[in-house]
Amino acid sequence: MTSMTSSDQPTVSSSAADISAAVTPPPGLVIGLEQPHHAAIIESLNDEAFGPDRQKKTVYRFRDGVSHLPELALVAEDEAGAFRGTLRFWPVMIGQTPALLLGPLTVVGGLRKTGVGTRLMWAGLERAKALGHRIVILVGDEPYYSRFGFRRALAEPLSLPGPVDLARFLALELVPGAMDGVTGMVEKWPSEL
Numbered sequence: 001m002t003s004m005t006s007s008d009q010p011t012v013s014s015s016a017a018d019i020s021a022a023v024t025p026p027p028g029l030v031i032g033l034e035q036p037h038h039a040a041i042i043e044s045l046n047d048e049a050f051g052p053d054r055q056k057k058t059v060y061r062f063r064d065g066v067s068h069l070p071e072l073a074l075v076a077e078d079e080a081g082a083f084r085g086t087l088r089f090w091p092v093m094i095g096q097t098p099a100l101l102l103g104p105l106t107v108v109g110g111l112r113k114t115g116v117g118t119r120l121m122w123a124g125l126e127r128a129k130a131l132g133h134r135i136v137i138l139v140g141d142e143p144y145y146s147r148f149g150f151r152r153a154l155a156e157p158l159s160l161p162g163p164v165d166l167a168r169f170l171a172l173e174l175v176p177g178a179m180d181g182v183t184g185m186v187e188k189w190p191s192e193l
């Protein structure tokens, strides 16, 4: 795993960084970039967590034939290299505006609620901001994702091309005002770009 030391973690000036600094990391947790050998365990973990029908969900339309962004694919491991969790992002378009689709975020069963998901989230969001991304959307549990700044209200001007529980469709501005004037259908990342 290519680990990200504290010097790899960008300093961000948003309130997100302030909250991130308050998180106490689980001892021995290493966040790094996903490597090819992680792919099988990530598929298996996501199948287990979200069920075999997960690929029928509307968000998977954005993943069909589009790769996740390798520079934003994070894994959590313990100091001995044991796998603890995964976070990926996919590129999408909202009209002419590029955005990120966050997820899946999955922590190994038995290790949940120990801060692994939180570490992956802050690392992913800080890295996404440092790489110049401005908007992140997701479909997930608002009680969990609201702590990272995701809001239902920000996603209200947006639509998805299939059935979804709208209460779970959330958005985050990595740059204040990034959602101003952004409206319409979320679309798959165009293959010619």
Ligand SMILES: CC(C)(COP(=O)(O)OP(=O)(O)OC[C@H]1O[C@@H](n2cnc3c(N)ncnc32)[C@H](O)[C@@H]1OP(=O)(O)O)[C@@H](O)C(=O)NCCC(=O)NCCS
Residues within 6 Å of the ligand: 049, 050, 105, 106, 107, 108, 111, 112, 113, 114, 115, 116, 117, 118, 119, 139, 140, 141, 143, 144
């Ligand atoms: C959801 C998930 C990624 C969270 O990661 P985690 O490492 O277990 O969570 P953390 O330790 O970072 O955070 C724990 C906190 O989040 C809360 N939390 C965890 N999952 C939650 C959920 N689905 N909804 C609301 N709150 C949740 C816990 O109650 C705890 O709250 P507290 O800080 O007030 O005590 C993980 O539980 C998981 O992999 N679940 C199965 C897959 C999944 O459902 N993924 C995406 C959710 S849409």
